[in-house]
Amino acid sequence: MSIAVFLESYNGKLVKAAKEAIGVAKSIGSDVFGIAIDNNVDAVIEEAGKLGLSTVKAAAGITIYHPAMYSRIIFNAAKDADVVIFPGTVWGREISPQVCVKMDATPVSDIIKVVDASTFKRSLHGNKIHATVKAEGKIVLTVRAGIFDVPELGDGTANREEITSEVAEGDAMIKLAEILASSSDRVELTEADIIVSGGRGIGEATNFKLIEDLATELGAAVGASRAIVDAGMRPHSEQVGQTGKFVAPKLYIAVGISGAIQHLAGMSSSETIVAINKDEEAPIFKIADYGLVGDLFEVMPKLIEAVKAAKKSA
Amino acid sequence: MKVVTLLKVTPDTETKFQINSAGTDIAEDSSIEYIIGPYDEYGVEAAIQIKEKLGGEVISVTIGSGNEEKSIRKAMAMGVDSGILINNADLKSSDPLSIAKAIKEVVEPLNADIIICGKLATDTSDSFIGPALAALMNIPVISEISSLEVTEEGVVATRDAAGRKERFESKFPVILTADKGLNEPRYPKLPMIMKAKKKPLDKKDTAGTEIRKNVTQVKAEFPATKSAGKKITGTPDELVSELVTGLTTKEKIL
Numbered sequence: 302m303s304i305a306v307f308l309e310s311y312n313g314k315l316v317k318a319a320k321e322a323i324g325v326a327k328s329i330g331s332d333v334f335g336i337a338i339d340n341n342v343d344a345v346i347e348e349a350g351k352l353g354l355s356t357v358k359a360a361a362g363i364t365i366y367h368p369a370m371y372s373r374i375i376f377n378a379a380k381d382a383d384v385v386i387f388p389g390t391v392w393g394r395e396i397s398p399q400v401c402v403k404m405d406a407t408p409v410s411d412i413i414k415v416v417d418a419s420t421f422k423r424s425l426h427g428n429k430i431h432a433t434v435k436a437e438g439k440i441v442l443t444v445r446a447g448i449f450d451v452p453e454l455g456d457g458t459a460n461r462e463e464i465t466s467e468v469a470e471g472d473a474m475i476k477l478a479e480i481l482a483s484s485s486d487r488v489e490l491t492e493a494d495i496i497v498s499g500g501r502g503i504g505e506a507t508n509f510k511l512i513e514d515l516a517t518e519l520g521a522a523v524g525a526s527r528a529i530v531d532a533g534m535r536p537h538s539e540q541v542g543q544t545g546k547f548v549a550p551k552l553y554i555a556v557g558i559s560g561a562i563q564h565l566a567g568m569s570s571s572e573t574i575v576a577i578n579k580d581e582e583a584p585i586f587k588i589a590d591y592g593l594v595g596d597l598f599e600v601m602p603k604l605i606e607a608v609k610a611a612k613k614s615a
Numbered sequence: 616m617k618v619v620t621l622l623k624v625t626p627d628t629e630t631k632f633q634i635n636s637a638g639t640d641i642a643e644d645s646s647i648e649y650i651i652g653p654y655d656e657y658g659v660e661a662a663i664q665i666k667e668k669l670g671g672e673v674i675s676v677t678i679g680s681g682n683e684e685k686s687i688r689k690a691m692a693m694g695v696d697s698g699i700l701i702n703n704a705d706l707k708s709s710d711p712l713s714i715a716k717a718i719k720e721v722v723e724p725l726n727a728d729i730i731i732c733g734k735l736a737t738d739t740s741d742s743f744i745g746p747a748l749a750a751l752m753n754i755p756v757i758s759e760i761s762s763l764e765v766t767e768e769g770v771v772a773t774r775d776a777a778g779r780k781e782r783f784e785s786k787f788p789v790i791l792t793a794d795k796g797l798n799e800p801r802y803p804k805l806p807m808i809m810k811a812k813k814k815p816l817d818k819k820d821t822a823g824t825e826i827r828k829n830v831t832q833v834k835a836e837f838p839a840t841k842s843a844g845k846k847i848t849g850t851p852d853e854l855v856s857e858l859v860t861g862l863t864t865k866e867k868i869l
């Protein structure tokens with residue numbers, strides 16, 4: 302069984318979700334190849350080799366994302382594969398259906414578990430139900446980001462096979478006109494190993510500095526509950542939950558967040574959960590591995606100092 | 616401007632779901648409220664705003680299985696002019712590619728300038744239909760947009776992709792999928808609710824396309840709940856010290 306995986310990258314670096322997708326591919330079968338499109342495709346191939354891929358089909362010299370062109374390149378490279386795997390990213394969700402249509406394959410989206418090569422688990426109805434589905438025929442999979450392990454780095458190298466791309470009629474209809482770098486140099490939520498999130502308990506926007514300072518000390522990303530996104534204190538791109546981002550970092554620290562079911566839907570798969578809340582009855586404590594019952598304005602400054610100290614002695 | 620908005624009517628995720636006796640899916644019982652999902656509401660609002668700015672009409676298209684009319688009337692009360700409803704339970708439960716092909720069959724003859732759908736439907740969260748429809752119709756798609764500007768020339772839309780903001784420009788026709796942040800969907804007002812009852816809704820029982828069931832749901836279960844949490848009480852210093860010790864020695868994160 303031949304398995305293709307789209308190695309989504311940006312400026313020569315694989316995104317985390319693509320590394321997870323490599324792990325999923327390897328758990329389904331051994332005959333796996335990657336598909337890379339990047340302006341620095343050599344770096345991507347090198348990284349993929351270290352993550353255990355032996356073959357990467359590569360389209361070089363493409364400097365900007367174009368959904369139809371990417372779909373065409375990936376279709377041409379993957380059309381003979383039995384399973385084509387995409388990371389659960391904006392690009393992955395945009396391209397995979399187009400490749401699926403071209404292959405006339407069976408789509409299985411947003412999987413959270415591989416049962417076998419054609420059986421997968423998915424999360425439905427805002428994570429209230431988990432379903433097991435069986436698919437027939439060639440399969441195009443997207444993998445929910447943040448759930449699967451990244452393969453360990455080895456010293457392998459991947460062979461490169463060239464794939465070509467040509468411009469097609471219709472490509473000029475649409476263009477990616479501008480990429481605005483994110484406003485901060487913080488890690489992105491869905492890429493992060495550690496996330497510090499703030500909720501309504503922080504009170505005012507200026508108090509969010511406590512969240513940011515702890516995140517800085519931990520090299521973490523910053524998240525937020527919907528309550529403070531709706532209040533305009535934080536951008537929607539930081540919202541964690543059912544209508545925000547789905548995250549599953551190694552460590553999730555929820556500060557002044559009550560733990561409404563819609564928030565939990567987005568973070569309850571995190572490996573270790575820390576909650577800081579002054580209300581002993583807050584639902585977040587039901588899932589917290591470390592539930593700190595206390596006033597965040599007293600606990601956070603001390604925690605920031607303690608993390609600083611712990612890092613120094615490490 | 617002719618705008619088509621795709622509406623999927625789905626069980627409210629607030630429902631306290633039960634699992635059916637076969638253990639394969641949620642039980643279809645009367646406690647389920649069927650609604651237009653949040654992302655489709657952003658799509659409806661965007662469509663109406665385009666019409667308000669540039670004139671034209673908004674048509675909704677739904678593949679359903681009998682629970683849809685109330686929600687479609689709600690979209691009409693928001694400002695959708697007319698609707699098409701294909702009522703076919705077999706089609707609705709087929710695989711997403713069959714649904715995309717059926718939607719194409721219905722939408723293509725409408726010659727819309729813009730087709731808007733949700734980033735995902737909250738029941739199955741496939742995030743499939745919009746980009747798939749683009750490939751089937753061979754037109755561009757901009758997915759998961761959180762801002763939109765439409766002129767006679769085309770659209771400019773932005774989205775948040777892995778921490779970057781991407782700004783796309785496209786000519787017509789184009790497919791857009793709506794993310795949160797795009798707008799604030801309006802509440803229907805009473806006169807509009809009355810008017811909506813009389814707006815044309817074209818009901819059919821087939822799109823005339825092949826129905827393929829390449830995906831079978833064999834099991835449905837409630838997600839395993841995380842084992843009961845552990846509360847730590849004490850002075851702020853005690854709390855912090857217990858946490859930091861745990862994170863360094865037990866979890867080995869620090």
Ligand SMILES: Cc1cc2nc3c(=O)[nH]c(=O)nc-3n(C[C@H](O)[C@H](O)[C@H](O)COP(=O)(O)OP(=O)(O)OC[C@H]3O[C@@H](n4cnc5c(N)ncnc54)[C@H](O)[C@@H]3O)c2cc1C
Pocket residue numbers: 499500501502503525526527528529540541542543544545546556557558559560561562563564567577578579580583595596597598
């Ligand atoms: C369809 C739908 C979708 C939704 N999607 C999302 C989503 O994606 N993400 C999301 O987060 N929410 C979502 N929500 C909203 C969700 O239901 C909650 O309203 C929201 O998560 C509450 O945010 P919060 O925990 O910050 O605020 P609150 O519930 O108000 O909690 C604040 C907490 O802070 C604590 N606190 C206050 N002061 C202090 C202090 N000094 N020290 C310590 N603790 C303190 C309080 O005890 C309380 O527990 C959704 C709701 C609906 C209906």
Ligand SMILES: Nc1ncnc2c1ncn2[C@@H]1O[C@H](COP(=O)(O)O)[C@@H](O)[C@H]1O
Pocket residue numbers: 621622623624652654655658676677678679707711714731732733734735736737739740741742743744745
């Ligand atoms: N049965 C359907 N009828 C009409 N529109 C649909 C249907 N299924 C999906 N859509 C549209 O496609 C979007 C994405 O759905 P999905 O790909 O199922 O996550 C939804 O938000 C709807 O706008």
